[in-house]
Amino acid sequence: MPFKDYFKNLVKFPKTFRDSLIRHDKPTTDRARSQTVMNNIFLHIHSTRIHRYTLKKTFSFGLGVISAASFFILVVTGVLLMIYYKPSVTLAYDSIKDIHFIVPGGRFIRNVHRWATNIMILSVFLHMARVFYTAAYKETRSFNWLIGMGLFVLTLGLSFTGYLLPWDQLAYWAITICSNIAASPRELTDLFGMTPFFDPGGMMKLLILGSEEIGQDALTRFFWLHCIVLPLAAGVLLSAHIWRVRKDGGLARPDNIKAKDFKGIPEDAKADRVFENAPQKTYGLMCLVRGKSPVVARGPENTIPSWPSLFVAEASLFMLTFAIICVLAYFFNAPLKELANPAVPENPAKAPWYFLGLQELVSYSAFMGGVGIPTITLLGLALIPYLDLEKQTLGRWFDNRIGRNVARNSFFYAAGVTLGLLAFTVKFGWLRNWYPDISQGVIILVNPGTVLVTFFVFWSFLCMLKYDSTRLSAIALFTCFIVSFIILTYFATVHRGPSWGFYWLKSQWPIH
């Protein structure tokens, strides 16, 4: 009777709806847990079972998840900010003020957006270091390292383009610095007197700003990049990045894992057991996944279902990130200075903190610091997995005792060289101070930046000779670059004042 059925169905609606939404049992059995992961488009970015080593806290520190979490937070808050932000030279600044003062939750959302940026940059940087030091870029993962490099560049690009949007002094002059860096190949072309015919620096600057000076064109361009192009690209690359990790069999891990590495990580009692009655029909994936073939008729060793352990861990990292950002956002406002004024230069005009290491190098030579050394560094980083093909154990920090020693020695070496050179430069100046008429070509070739690079390359070759290992020499070089980058960033952030002079404290800055 249709009428009766109608009411019966109505009563049953909650259950039928739930069944249509979740097409498996409660995730208490292994089968249901696998289905939970497999049948959900969002969860199935992970495999149904993961290796227990993946959950070792001191192995990954959850840095990748923190980066992805901050990206997610940034997308959501960014979309919200877009409702009130007006990308116009005359309106942008006031719209930010309105967001800060009267838009409901505006101040908080803007602050979250700002702090999530900083956390994302920091975690992306550390994540890269983690992947390098645990050799997780080797074997099948080399291309994923490249995708990661792309994401690193996109992260910097996103924060850089976002920096201009408030259209205040801070933004305007930071972008001025950056666009001048883009134009710095002129230093080289000027040297050969070919700037009038071939001007890659000018073209690059024009490409970035869309005009000779920073104005509405630049703002429109940056808005477009910041809100459409770069986030889309980052989203696509991020999916590919995570998908490839899954295809490569999860996080990198060593072949022989000691019991103490598994301390505290849940265990699947059935994983080691021999299956008593094999299922009627099986599908092997051996041909699709590289690596050694699993033992037949036995559960895979040391694996556990992803649900719930992995997802709980990731959710906790996400919430932790969000909580930290919320606390920071409540107490510390995102900066907003006066309206951009091309007639009054900021002094010192500093780029955002994560570019200050570069700006310090730029202060020696715009071309070398702004284009030469970053290009060399990025190229070097990208080539690592293709140049270092040594077979070795993956997934251990610094590989082994020798690796640790090399990293430690390189740390001290790089810190010493960088600090020494900085002290020397501050105290005695550089070539231009001694020989005012010296050709810019010499400065481009010989400046503190290139001297540092030379020192590091030399050290890395020394390590290669001593240990006869490309991996160890790569560790040496990578450590040197990271240490000096951090020191330079710190130095430029804290100790550089007006006219890029040296000051111990900000309170010592002269007023004009």
Place this chain on the structure above:
Amino acid sequence: MNRFFKSVILVSSLVVIMMLLLEAWRENLNMDWQRYQRKYKAELFHRAQTKQDRSNAGDYEIKLRQIVLPKLGRTDRCVTCHAAIEDSRMRHMENPLKAHPGDYLDTHDINTVGCTNCHDGQGRAITAEAAHGRGADQFWEQPLLKGPFLESNCVRCHANPLQQTPHYNYGKVLFQQRGCFACHSIGDIGGVKGPALSDIGRASFHTKMPIPQNRERLLNKFDGNVNLAYLDEAVTEPDAQPQETLMKKMDLTEEEETAILVYLKSLSTERRAMDIGVSTAQTAVSTAATPMAFSAKSLSQVSGGSAKGYIVFSRTCVACHTVGSGDRVGPDLKGVTSRRDKEWLKSFIQFPSKKIAEKDPVVMPLLEKYKTPMVDMGLTAEDVEEVIKYLAKPEDVTLASTAEKTGMAGGSAEKTKRETAQADIRKGIALFQGKQRFLHHGSSCIACHNVKNKAVFKGGRLAKELTTAYSRLGEVGISALLKNPPFPLMREAYLEKPLTRDEISALAAFLEQMDKEQRNQQSNHDASKILLLGMAGIIALFGSYFVWGLNRKRRPVNRNIYDRQSRSKKG
């Protein structure tokens, strides 16, 4: 392990929820303005006597209030806290619920004038700290003004002197009496030894700030207004920064000090005509701040030799001629009295067109050399006499205000390197293209003139192209020419509608910029760049095809199978 992660989730979630609630509470329940408005509402109830009053009080909503003035680009939310500003019953209340003192609101409608126009402060903010913008810890656009310093904002709208602004008026007089103009300039008037003061009232405190020793004292003195603190330091302790200044310590009474500060605070290049119907007589432009006595160098300041001749020369001739600084549009006039017959000079200067029509043997080669024919300047015979006297002995003329020969007196072009501020250039672009009207409604330049620049529309061809006008005429030439156009058509067009001083300086800045850019642009051929890029692209593309082609398998992968098949078929 899972327990650990779950507890992290729990704690973090609690923290997030707490922070969200805190922010929601801060923003929706804990704002000061809500307290003030509730207090106001209670006060309304307290005073209500009739039923109608009580119902009105009950209707008073606790909400954000604002005055939006799109024409002035202002949004003033001050009335959110100062809720009773128009309620004359609240005169005895404490701030912020006090009614506006005096009868200013009767003449200044709050809905057309707003608050920050007179008081400064940050109109968009809704917390006292941010709205009043005091102190130097954080950046504030315009810190709140108090007491006599409010007078400095009256000139934003009122061009004519006001009786109600005694401090300002006195300051303006003092500025002239004390000879500040000898070293400092406002607009294009005044000396060049000291810094220009055109925009000192709006200086960003990133650049203008009292030295640390004075900072706290002065900030306290001026209620946290950094701009005033700096101005005070600059006036009372001129040697504080920079230490090797030429400026003498002025002997000022307290009253005089306040007056001069009020005047200095009023100086700003953005002082614009605020067309809100406040001032019908005259709209204020930067000339309003400049004393009229100085705008035209009057007889009383120039002495010796032919003072009158100098004045006539500097008003009329200087657009095209110099004395001893080389040719400009017309020839350098140094020693012209010895070269030419006096009678000839007299008749030529008064009616040059006549001489040209007569094809005078002296004029024709000059005309050929300089191309631009001199036009009748409308000088009287007496004027001409004086000018000739002046030209005979230019060095005899002295300027009283500076007691020395400044540029024009000696006939040499004034080498005042005016700071061509970006704002000026932009204003010039707008004026040139007619995007912004001239104050006296003169037609915009683009109707007749053209400038070759990407940023500017193509203009008319009726008159000369002005791309290189700056290098042809120079700063002084352009200003003088625009002040007093010698060309008949242009003279006619702007006779009734003269350009104002700041319009002229904006246009000059604009033309200077155009000239500069034109010189930079000559080598900038985008088209050839594109061709080059395209060629490079083609080479790269074919190159990569070639490289990939090298790696191509020469044989199809199923060739073997095919061969085997065909062999077995044969067999």
